[in-house]
Amino acid sequence: MTKQALTIALAGNPNSGKTTLFNQLTGANQYIGNWPGVTVEKKEGKLKGHPQVIIQDLPGIYSLSANSLEERIASEQLTQHSPDAIINIVDGTNLERNLYLTMQILEMGIPTVVAINMADMLSRQGAKLDLDKLSKRLGCAVVGISALKGTHINELIAEALKVAKSGQAPKTLAYKKDFEKLLSDADAVLGSDLRKDQRRYWLSRALENPEPLNLKPVSLDKLSALVKAYEEKEDDDIQSLITFERYALIDQVVEGVRGGKAPDAVSTSDKIDRIVTNRWLALPIFVVVMTLVFGLSVWGAGPGTFLTDWVNDGLFGDIIPPAVESLLVNWGVADWLQSLILDGIIAGVGAVLGFLPQMIVLFLILAFLEGTGYMARVAFIMDRVFRRFGLSGKSFIPMLVGVGCSVPGIMASRTIEEERDRRMTVTVTSFIPCSAKLPIIALIAGALFGGAWWVAPSAYFLGIAAVIISGVILKKTKPFAGPPAPFVMELPPYRWPALGTVLRSVWERAWSFVRKAGTVILLSSIVIWVLSSLGWENGSFGMVEDVENGLMAKLGGAIAWIFRPLGFGNWRAAVATITGLVAKENVVSTYGILYGIGEVGEAGEEIWHLIARDFTAVSAYAFLIFNLICVPCFAAVGAIKREMNSARWTWFAIGYQTVFAYVLALVYYQLGTWMATGAFTVGTVFGILALVGLLYMIFRRQKDYQKPVASVAPAK
Amino acid sequence: MKTLLDMQPGQKAVVRKVHGEGNLRRRILDMGILRGAELEMIKRAPLGDPIEVKVRGYDLSLRQSESSLVEVEVLK
Numbered sequence: 001m002t003k004q005a006l007t008i009a010l011a012g013n014p015n016s017g018k019t020t021l022f023n024q025l026t027g028a029n030q031y032i033g034n035w036p037g038v039t040v041e042k043k044e045g046k047l048k049g050h051p052q053v054i055i056q057d058l059p060g061i062y063s064l065s066a067n068s069l070e071e072r073i074a075s076e077q078l079t080q081h082s083p084d085a086i087i088n089i090v091d092g093t094n095l096e097r098n099l100y101l102t103m104q105i106l107e108m109g110i111p112t113v114v115a116i117n118m119a120d121m122l123s124r125q126g127a128k129l130d131l132d133k134l135s136k137r138l139g140c141a142v143v144g145i146s147a148l149k150g151t152h153i154n155e156l157i158a159e160a161l162k163v164a165k166s167g168q169a170p171k172t173l174a175y176k177k178d179f180e181k182l183l184s185d186a187d188a189v190l191g192s193d194l195r196k197d198q199r200r201y202w203l204s205r206a207l208e209n210p211e212p213l214n215l216k217p218v219s220l221d222k223l224s225a226l227v228k229a230y231e232e233k234e235d236d237d238i239q240s241l242i243t244f245e246r247y248a249l250i251d252q253v254v255e256g257v258r259g260g261k262a263p264d265a266v267s268t269s270d271k272i273d274r275i276v277t278n279r280w281l282a283l284p285i286f287v288v289v290m291t292l293v294f295g296l297s298v299w300g301a302g303p304g305t306f307l308t309d310w311v312n313d314g315l316f317g318d319i320i321p322p323a324v325e326s327l328l329v330n331w332g333v334a335d336w337l338q339s340l341i342l343d344g345i346i347a348g349v350g351a352v353l354g355f356l357p358q359m360i361v362l363f364l365i366l367a368f369l370e371g372t373g374y375m376a377r378v379a380f381i382m383d384r385v386f387r388r389f390g391l392s393g394k395s396f397i398p399m400l401v402g403v404g405c406s407v408p409g410i411m412a413s414r415t416i417e418e419e420r421d422r423r424m425t426v427t428v429t430s431f432i433p434c435s436a437k438l439p440i441i442a443l444i445a446g447a448l449f450g451g452a453w454w455v456a457p458s459a460y461f462l463g464i465a466a467v468i469i470s471g472v473i474l475k476k477t478k479p480f481a482g483p484p485a486p487f488v489m490e491l492p493p494y495r496w497p498a499l500g501t502v503l504r505s506v507w508e509r510a511w512s513f514v515r516k517a518g519t520v521i522l523l524s525s526i527v528i529w530v531l532s533s534l535g536w537e538n539g540s541f542g543m544v545e546d547v548e549n550g551l552m553a554k555l556g557g558a559i560a561w562i563f564r565p566l567g568f569g570n571w572r573a574a575v576a577t578i579t580g581l582v583a584k585e586n587v588v589s590t591y592g593i594l595y596g597i598g599e600v601g602e603a604g605e606e607i608w609h610l611i612a613r614d615f616t617a618v619s620a621y622a623f624l625i626f627n628l629i630c631v632p633c634f635a636a637v638g639a640i641k642r643e644m645n646s647a648r649w650t651w652f653a654i655g656y657q658t659v660f661a662y663v664l665a666l667v668y669y670q671l672g673t674w675m676a677t678g679a680f681t682v683g684t685v686f687g688i689l690a691l692v693g694l695l696y697m698i699f700r701r702q703k704d705y706q707k708p709v710a711s712v713a714p715a716k
Numbered sequence: 717m718k719t720l721l722d723m724q725p726g727q728k729a730v731v732r733k734v735h736g737e738g739n740l741r742r743r744i745l746d747m748g749i750l751r752g753a754e755l756e757m758i759k760r761a762p763l764g765d766p767i768e769v770k771v772r773g774y775d776l777s778l779r780q781s782e783s784s785l786v787e788v789e790v791l792k
Contacts, residue, residue, distance in 0.1 A: 063746040067739045096772040097748045236751065240734065243745040244752070263773070273775070282762040380777050384763035387779075486740045487766055488747055488782060491775040 006053045006164050009078060011105060012089035013098050014060035015373070015492035017117040020501050021089050021147040022057045024048075025157070047157065053164075056083065062097070062490075064104040064201070065208075069419055078108060079198060085111040085164035087156065092116040092129055092144070093263075093493070095254050096247075103246045106140065106170050107201040111163035113141045115156050120146040126261035137253045139171025148498050172200065173253075175245045182207070182230050189222040190215065208239055269373075269493035276374070276494075282381050289374070290400060293365050307357030316350030336533070336543055344529030347589075349522055353514070358435070360510050362404045366397075366412065367505040371497020376489060383487060389468045390475030392416065392487060395425045399432050399467065406430040406632045407513060410639040418485030424474055426643045427653040430632035431466035433459050436584040440627055442603035443588050447611035448620040459628060466629055470660065473697045481702070512642075513635070524582045524634050531555065532593070547593055565683060566626055566662070567619030567669040577626065583633045618676055622669035629661035667691045718790060720769065720783035723757040729788035730754055736785040748772045749786055 010025070012018040022030075026045025047053035058077060059070035078086070088105050090098040105112055116129060135142035141159045145152040174180060186203050193215050194202050206213055210223055227238050234241055276285055296303060321342055328338045369375055375397060383393030394416045402409030409429045416422040433441065437459070445455035474480045532552035535544040544550045556571035556578065563569045563577065572594045579586035588604045595610045604611070615623065631637060631654050641650045670687025674680060723729060731753045734744055748771050749755065755771040766779045778786075 065742050065746060067742050094772075094774045097774055100746065100748065239742065240745060240750055243750050247748065247750065247753075277759065277761065277768070279759070279762050376777075380761055380766060380768070381763070383779070384761060384765045483740075486743050486782060487777065487779045488740075488743045489777045490747070491768060491777050493775075 006085070006161070007056060007081075007083040008047070008053060008085045008087055008160055008164055009056045009058055009083040010087050010089065011058045011074060011078075011101065012060060013062055013091060013094075013101060015490065016060070016089050016091040016094075016098060017147040018057070018060055018089050020498050021087075021115065021117065021145070021153075022055065023500060023504060024147055024150055024153050025055050050157070050161070053161070055087075061101065063101055078105075078110065079201075082110060082197070084167070085113065085160050087113050087115055087160050089115045089117050089147070092118045092122050093125070095129075095258070096250055099250045099253065100246060102138070103173070103249060104201065106138065106173060107204065108198045109169040109172075109200065110198070111140075111166070111168055112170050113143060113156065113159045113163055114138060116142060116144045117147050119144045119151060120149050125263055127258060127263065128260040130257050130259060134253065134257050137257075139173060173249055175249060178230075178233075179241075179245050182226060185226050186223060189226065190219050193219045204242055208242055267493065269495075272494045273377070273491070277377055277380060282377075286378065286381055289369075293362070293369075293400065296361055296365060303361055305358060307361070308354055311357055312350070312354035316346065316354055320350070321346055339533065339543075340526065340529055343533075344525050345522060347525070349518070349525060356510065356513065359405055359408055359513060360506060362401060362408060363506040363509045364502070366401060366408075367502040368497055370505070371495065371502055373492040373494045376491050379489065380491060389471035390480070391425060391471050392418070392421050392485060395421065398425050398429045402429045402432040402434060404435055406432075406434045406636040407639045408509060409434075410636060410643055411509060411512075413643055420480050420482065421485055423644065423649055423653075424471065424480055426640055427474070427656055428467045428470045430636050430657065431470065431629055432463040433628055434584070434632070436633070437628055439588045439603055440580075440584065440624065443591070443608075443611065444620050444624045446603055446605065447608035448615055448617050455624075459624065462625065462628060466660070466664070469694075469698060470656075474656075476697070476700060476702050528552070528579055528582060528586075553594075563626075565670070565686065566622045566665040567673070568615065568623045568626075570614055572614065573623060577623075577630075580627055581631055581633065583635065584627070587627060616673075616676075618669055618672040622665040622672070625668055626661045626665040629657065629664060631657050663690050663694055667694065717787055720755070720757070720767070720778070720786040720788055721780055723788065723790060725757050725759045728754065728756045728791045730791065731786060732789050733787040734785060735787065736782075740782065741785070744778075744782065744785065747776055749776070754791075755788070 010018060010022055012021075022043065022045065025047055027048045029048075029051075030043060030045040043057040045055050045057075047055050056077070058074040061068070061071045061074050063071060064075045064078070065071055077083075086105055086108075088102050090102060102114060114134075116131065116134070122129060129144065131142045131144050141163060143152060143156045143159055145156055147153075175183070183200065183203050186207055187199065190203070190206060194206055194213065202213075206215070206223060207227055210220055215223070231238055231241070236244070275281055324346060325338065325342055328341065333341075378396055379393035381393070382396045386393050386395050395413075398409045398412040400409075401412045406429055409432070410426050413422050413425045413429065416425055438456075441456050441459045445451055449455050530551075532547055532550045533543055535541070535550040535552075535554070537544045537546065537549045547553060552575055553571055556575035559578070560569045560571045560574040563574055568574075568577075572591065575594060576587045576590045579590045591604055591607055591611065595607050611620070637650070637654065640653050641647075644650045644653065667687050667690050670683045671691065674684045674687070718729075720729070731749055731751055734741060734750055736744070744750075749769075753771055755769045758768040758770055758775065760767050761777075764780075766777045767783055768775055768777050769783075770776075
């Protein structure tokens with residue numbers, strides 16, 4: 001065994017069992033990050049039992065054509081940082097299409113082992129693959145495995161290490177004569193203009209699209225002449241011809257490899273799909289599934305909510321605070337430090353961690369649904385609806401999850417391949433009221449509207465409308481405009497998900513949430529505590545008895561004017577809004593503190609009469625609108641930052657959310673007041689202007705980014 | 717010219733040509749829909765769009781706008 005570190009890249013199609021194999025190969029030794037500059041997750045891990053070998057998990061891709069973001073990342077990784085070996089995982093039940101990627105990988109000439117996955121599935125189908133034949137024809141080692149069952153993984157590892165150490169390139173597969181001639185002609189023409197290693201891969205890239213390769217104009221001309229002649233002879237274009245040759249080769253490779261029983265004309269998966277995406281049943285089934293997702297995680301009596309309530313009221317209510325308090329008292333810790341720890345840190349972090357059980361249940365259901373292949377069907381069913389306002393069917397999941405909590409919702413946007421669609425989804429997901437916003441809705445409904453039934457549904461309606469309006473508006477702006485992303489999407493066969501993969505996915509997501517609670521939220525809790533407990537009282541600066549004397553009150557007073565046009569320009573509302581930016585749970589509890597009541601019930605029943613004094617029905621609803629639509633909370637901003645992976649886009653999202661919330665609340669308050677009182681003021685003018693501006697943004701004509709041919713008036 | 721869009725659920729066809737350009741066309745080709753490939757129209761989504769086809773033994777979904785780029789010859 002050599003001392004030197006080896007890198008083995010793991011490549012394969014989506015749904016080929018790549019993640020499961022990666023987990024098998026690395027066990028717990030994984031590091032998750034992002035690929036440089038993009039939002040696609042990067043995973044690396046140490047090979048089990050071989051700590052000097054790094055396994056690199058490439059994004060799941062169908063080809064190395066470098067068109068989509070994932071393909072670009074994978075091909076860059078393979079071409080720039082050429083790994084010592086590639087493990088190419090191939091779904092044995094779907095050989096032909098999976099081997100397309102294999103053809104491109106083999107062209108690179110990097111030592112490769114092909115892992116034929118789903119051996120268990122194949123034997124259940126009664127099929128047998130002749131792996132020796134396959135290996136001979138592909139010109140590289142082939143190992144049959146079951147990633148799910150973990151069979152023959154050691155064999156695969158041994159093969160991969162063998163080729164990595166020997167550095168033996170796979171045999172070159174010959175295309176048909178004419179095409180080989182084209183390749184060698186191109187080779188001669190390009191000479192040293194094109195990189196020498198991975199030659200065949202780069203030649204085909206150059207043939208198809210030489211533009212990004214910075215070739216000399218002379219070679220470029222010669223190359224395009226070659227291509228043109230070939231295209232004319234074959235009567236097709238080069239893009240299609242190259243693909244055709246690869247698939248022709250695949251047909252030769254798989255010829256007679258599959259033995260045993262032929263696959264059923266109608267598989268079990270097909271039968272399930274006939275029901276699940278049936279014309280009449282699809283939507284009802286979809287509604288039932290969504291209801292279940294909700295019921296189990298968010299709904300009041302479901303297990304998720306039950307656990308969350310227990311953590312909030314039990315663990316962070318009756319158990320931890322008294323225990324810590326008595327501990328601190330016993331140790332004789334100073335009062336201010338006790339207050340910082342209890343009212344600041346434990347209250348703040350606890351409020352966020354309290355959501356963890358609910359989120360774990362949600363993550364569990366989602367990981368399960370992802371594993372079965374149902375998520376692709378959801379996108380299939382909902383695409384029509386979402387495309388109408390500039391999103392794709394895949395945007396539905398983040399918003400659904402966002403009902404529980406925006407943080408996992410925003411994280412769920414990761415499945416959207418198209419960068420523009422993903423950014424848009426990340427920006428609008430938090431408009432859907434999350435469970436932490438429910439107390440605010442209950443507070444306003446109780447205090448101003450006598451607990452009217454329509455307030456809560458109207459909040460959800462508002463959220464959906466905000467998503468739709470934003471979709472329409474943003475799609476017409478330059479960064480989001482353009483032709484719709486392709487929706488050429490595989491509908492993978494239904495499978496029973498691997499328990500390990502599901503649990504690991506839950507763990508990864510939950511852990512990143514906990515880490516956030518431990519950092520960003522811990523810090524912000526301390527800051528808020530400091531600002532509300534320090535201030536000038538009785539002529540001296542120090543800890544204050546009355547929050548009204550605290551720095552927070554001063555701060556609130558200083559910025560309250562900002563909210564005056566929205567009808568809630570008093571310092572308490574300003575402070576509640578600001579603390580709501582940290583966590584929406586803060587809004588009601590802040591009110592409790594600011595009115596001097598202290599601890600209040602979830603919906604703040606104790607302060608309803610005080611709230612009613614400070615608000616009118618119109619201004620209260622404007623307050624609700626602003627707090628529901630504006631920047632969600634620190635944790636969600638953290639998630640936005642993580643998913644956008646760019647400071648500029650993070651600020652864009654925050655800015656858009658804030659301005660949009662402000663405009664909506666302004667229009668509502670000003671026009672609402674005008675209608676209710678009949679008083680036409682300067683504010684009304686601004687309200688109307690804001691409404692006109694909003695309507696303009698919605699209904700303005702889509703600028704054509706592909707210039708239409710100018711129509712010329714007939715000459716007289 | 718018949719395209720994938722004109723096919724009825726249950727019909728089978730052979731691809732004659734893939735029209736369009738750029739990434740979208742590349743994507744359709746990469747997924748195995750190209751001259752000579754056999755495919756079967758499975759169904760339309762409940763709201764009419766996208767559609768689902770079987771090609772090379774797996775299921776693929778395409779929007780109507782995309783499937784209109786795939787010229788086919790319907791098999792009897």
